[in-house]
Amino acid sequence: MRSPIALLVALGGLLAPLAWSSPSRADASAWSFFGAGAVGWKQGDGDLVVDGALSLDVGVGTTPDAPVIVGGLVRATPLLDSGVDLALLARVATRGFQAGPLGLALDVGGYHRFWGPGSTGVAGALTLGGPLGISLSLQGSYGTDDAMSFGAIAGIDLLRLTVYRQSLLPVWPNPSPAQDRRDVASR
Template identity: 40%
Template sequence: MASALPRIAKADPTSWLAVGGGFGLQRDGATDTMDRAGTLNATFGVGTSPNARVVVGGVVRSVTYFSLGTDLGLAARITSGGFSRGDWGLAFDAGVAARLWKDGDHGRTPLQAVLTLGMPWGPQLAVGAQFLSLAGNTGTAGGFVALEIDFLRLTVMRKGSTDAYWFNPSPAGGREQ
């Protein structure tokens, strides 16, 4: 009989939703020059419990290089617990991007790595690099730097040092007892 009673389950995942902009460089394999462009970045994803010391998940990242085109990437993400709880911390993304612009002169499917420094209240600094090309066509070399704001790290995920100034009554993952 006792096994039929419902139990309290805590399965809150970590979530990320960031938007920002910055500056990027991409090597044009046809002319062997570096193209410069402003960028618009957007990232969203989910991961394991935000209460863990290390959070593992996945993200989809879009990076638009104005005057060049848009990369759409899929990556695995590993973060510190502080990052995922909206406090100080780091995130590292490793994956692949699809690049369907400029006749493939900048590569088609580059590997992409992004290191993100997260700060309290949701701002973050992302530094990304693209290299190689899984399609075997023109090699890829480039990167970007962007200032972003993660709206979920600012609101739903936030707990920790910022609670003293703006209390989050119901953070994802609950409160430590």
């Protein structure tokens, strides 16, 4: 029979490599957007209605240093005279969208309408991201009970304006960027 101390020493020796790690950088992308615009919607046999709308997005994704960023987000779209549509979306974005000066993001996923007769279906958006977190989003959805909507939302992403900003660095330095700085990385 082996000694329990010898067994513990052997087990410790086997597990020791798991305790060692090299320095790493595991930054993640994140989004915190709010905006306003107009959305046209109809459900069932009803007429097309155009309402003012807000859009609130919160999400996370892969490293902002990659040329393509993949992530997910939650979007709440309050239609001002109707109710709120809530969506869970997957996002694919370019590095230019995340850090500027110009890029695109594509969002696709499901939504649920909590007002009126309700509806569940697919939602999507194509968003043009400009410098300083400014964005223009074309959004649409189609769901049960022949519910559909489409609209345009303009707004600003506060995290892309602050933490992820790589635009205007010579005149407005970003003291705590979340990714490699392009102005020093190219030297």
